[in-house]
Amino acid sequence: MVLNVACRDSELNVHDRRWVAELSLRLERYFNDILTMEWDLTQEGSTHTAVCRVHCPHGFYRATAHGKGARQALHAAVDKLTQQRTREKKIAGSARRDAV
Numbered sequence: 001m002v003l004n005v006a007c008r009d010s011e012l013n014v015h016d017r018r019w020v021a022e023l024s025l026r027l028e029r030y031f032n033d034i035l036t037m038e039w040d041l042t043q044e045g046s047t048h049t050a051v052c053r054v055h056c057p058h059g060f061y062r063a064t065a066h067g068k069g070a071r072q073a074l075h076a077a078v079d080k081l082t083q084q085r086t087r088e089k090k091i092a093g094s095a096r097r098d099a100v
Contacts, residue, residue: 001034009043012070023074030085031056041070050077061085 005012005020012020024037031054040051047066050073054061061084065076 001028002036004036004038005041006039007041012041016070020074023078027054027078027081030082031061033057041073043070048073050074052077052081054081059088
């Protein structure tokens with residue numbers, strides 16, 4: 001997995017970048033064979049925005065989340081991505097059951 005973290009208008013220290021990498025590894029539970037993962041972190045006033053793009057062999061996923069803190073925005077984006085993937089797996093499973 002290739003991980004890219006871009007921070008605009010805000011700074012992440014080494015500890016926070018390591019934390020983002022660990023958070024990204026948690027997504028491997030839901031996404032098999034992640035090729036690339038890109039994080040864009042921005043801050044406008046007191047609102048932090050996290051945008052995550054995941055590229056997998058079975059598709060592209062994107063989530064945008066806003067929060068009062070960077071970590072809150074990151075967690076919200078991860079939650080959105082897991083919901084997208086869970087919904088997609090449920091649809092694929094029901095299509096397989098209907099075909100049988």
